Amino acid sequence: MVTQPKIKVEDLKLWYGDFRALHGVDLDINENEVTAFIGPSGCGKSTFIKTLNRMNDLIPYARVEGKVELDGQDIYSKKMDLNNLRKKVGMVFQQPNPFPKSIYDNIAYGPRTHGVKKKSELDEIVERSLRQAAIWDEVKDHLDRNALSISGGQQQRICIARALAVEPEVLLMDEPTSALDPISTAKIEELVSELKQEYTIVMVTHNMQQASRISDRTAFFLNGHIIETDQTRKIFTNPNQEETENYISGRFG
Amino acid sequence: MNDLKEKVAHGVFLLAAITSILSLVVIVIFIFTNGLPMMIDYGVFDFLLGTTWNRTTFGILPMIVGSIVVTIGAVLIGVPVGIFTAIFMAEFCPPSVYRFLKPAVNLMAGIPSILYGFFALRIIVPWVRDTFGGPGNSMLAAILLLGIMILPTIISLSESAIRSVPRSYYSGSIALGASKERSIFAVLVPAAKSGIFSSVVLGVGRAIGETMAVVMVAGNQPIMPRGLTQGVRTLTTNIVMEMAYASGQHRDALVATGVVLFVFVMLINGIFLYIKNKEAK
Numbered sequence: 001m002v003t004q005p006k007i008k009v010e011d012l013k014l015w016y017g018d019f020r021a022l023h024g025v026d027l028d029i030n031e032n033e034v035t036a037f038i039g040p041s042g043c044g045k046s047t048f049i050k051t052l053n054r055m056n057d058l059i060p061y062a063r064v065e066g067k068v069e070l071d072g073q074d075i076y077s078k079k080m081d082l083n084n085l086r087k088k089v090g091m092v093f094q095q096p097n098p099f100p101k102s103i104y105d106n107i108a109y110g111p112r113t114h115g116v117k118k119k120s121e122l123d124e125i126v127e128r129s130l131r132q133a134a135i136w137d138e139v140k141d142h143l144d145r146n147a148l149s150i151s152g153g154q155q156q157r158i159c160i161a162r163a164l165a166v167e168p169e170v171l172l173m174d175e176p177t178s179a180l181d182p183i184s185t186a187k188i189e190e191l192v193s194e195l196k197q198e199y200t201i202v203m204v205t206h207n208m209q210q211a212s213r214i215s216d217r218t219a220f221f222l223n224g225h226i227i228e229t230d231q232t233r234k235i236f237t238n239p240n241q242e243e244t245e246n247y248i249s250g251r252f253g
Numbered sequence: 254m255n256d257l258k259e260k261v262a263h264g265v266f267l268l269a270a271i272t273s274i275l276s277l278v279v280i281v282i283f284i285f286t287n288g289l290p291m292m293i294d295y296g297v298f299d300f301l302l303g304t305t306w307n308r309t310t311f312g313i314l315p316m317i318v319g320s321i322v323v324t325i326g327a328v329l330i331g332v333p334v335g336i337f338t339a340i341f342m343a344e345f346c347p348p349s350v351y352r353f354l355k356p357a358v359n360l361m362a363g364i365p366s367i368l369y370g371f372f373a374l375r376i377i378v379p380w381v382r383d384t385f386g387g388p389g390n391s392m393l394a395a396i397l398l399l400g401i402m403i404l405p406t407i408i409s410l411s412e413s414a415i416r417s418v419p420r421s422y423y424s425g426s427i428a429l430g431a432s433k434e435r436s437i438f439a440v441l442v443p444a445a446k447s448g449i450f451s452s453v454v455l456g457v458g459r460a461i462g463e464t465m466a467v468v469m470v471a472g473n474q475p476i477m478p479r480g481l482t483q484g485v486r487t488l489t490t491n492i493v494m495e496m497a498y499a500s501g502q503h504r505d506a507l508v509a510t511g512v513v514l515f516v517f518v519m520l521i522n523g524i525f526l527y528i529k530n531k532e533a534k
Binding site for chain 2: 053055058083084085086087090091093095097098099100101109110113114159162163166
């Protein structure tokens with residue numbers, strides 16, 4: 001049986017003003033897998049991940065051509081409800097960015113945005129999301145504390161919990177551990193492996209060990225092109241392209 | 254040689270600092286030494302709570318009430334308009350409009366208050382008279398005028414407070430599927446609240462201290478305010494109306510009015526500092 005990919009990208013091009021950042025990217029992202037994007041700085045991987053929930057719309061001079069389909073629906077069509085798209089395709093950023101509000105209000109922000117008002121329902125969502133993000137035990141006794149007062153690693157898991165609270169289908173993670181210490185990084189990697197049971201996860205990473213540890217498929221980006229996409233094991237042991245080989249063996253990047 | 258240069262520079266800076274501090278100290282001493290004895294002489298309570306003001310009786314309660322009511326009114330008008338303008342400028346305004354709006358707000362801050370008063374006298378006063386009745390020179394006219402005059406303070410400071418909120422909060426909210434409006438009102442504005450609140454406090458300071466513009470439109474009767482369309486006298490206008498010909502205890506009573514005004518302004522600055530310190534923590 002051939003399953004339809006969760007996200008299908010066809011010939012996606014992106015310009016920042018005159019600068020062309022993506023040159024016709026094609027990619028399928030499968031459901032309940034972790035897909036990792038690797039590549040040197042400036043290769044377009046972070047730019048690309050932002051096109052999947054249209055966060056690139058916030059950059060005034062960015063222009064996109066091509067097609068991104070989520071469950072067969074073109075997300076760049078005029079009919080697309082952007083708020084609904086971003087509810088389905090959540091995002092975790094490189095720098096933890098909790099709101100300057102209590103932990104509880106951070107997690108409840110998304111559900112409240114989408115119309116959940118009942119306190120009991122919100123309590124339930126907050127607890128479930130924090131448990132899913134493996135941080136419930138650390139914060140359950142001070143949910144009213146300002147989310148900026150906890151450690152960076154905890155903040156990042158709060159941000160993951162906040163993203164999960166709106167029940168997304170896809171979770172985009174843009175170098176989620178690059179600002180964190182090794183222990184927090186390990187916790188988040190473990191978490192990602194858990195979360196893929198229920199979510200489709202796309203992750204940009206600078207850290208090739210991280211990609212090889214936790215992803216199922218890996219796409220290698222270079223100069224705005226995808227050079228190669230394959231099973232992670234294949235990419236890291238026996239890539240088809242010489243550039244991939246050179247990059248993963250540390251010859252550049 | 255360098256050592257000497259440094260000492261001279263140090264001395265110049267110190268002198269400059271001392272000059273400004275010294276003038277503050279002299280002002281405070283002048284106001285309090287001239288005003289306080291009169292208040293004590295006359296009876297502090299009779300002075301602060303007396304409702305009659307004439308050549309021999311000096312009760313300034315009408316002016317205290319007038320100042321407070323006019324300031325509250327100005328805040329009720331100026332604060333929402335100012336904050337919404339600030340939000341518009343920081344988040345919604347197209348660059349082409351901003352290029353014009355920003356200098357316009359700065360210019361508004363620089364217009365001499367006498368010109369505001371002139372505008373109010375010719376535009377607001379007749380409008381109030383025709384629309385609401387009464388003499389026109391009234392509390393309402395003063396409120397509308399001050400509401401406009403505090404706008405630049407509130408707009409500039411609130412705008413920079415909103416702009417200084419990290420952009421990552423905004424992206425975080427958008428990425429959760431929140432609309433632009435919700436992201437602004439539920440995340441950006443609350444994150445900027447201490448800056449916005451400081452702008453309001455400074456606006457209050459401006460409103461309570463304004464004199465020349467108010468004296469032109471407020472009616473200035475030294476009696477308890479009787480309504481929005483009737484005249485009002487504030488602490489500042491009380492001084493400016495009578496200082497030219499006052500002498501003896503009458504003159505001291507006006508300086509004592511200044512003491513009361515000064516205490517109000519200190520309170521406002523205290524609140525401002527308190528917020529700033531809390532923000533710094």
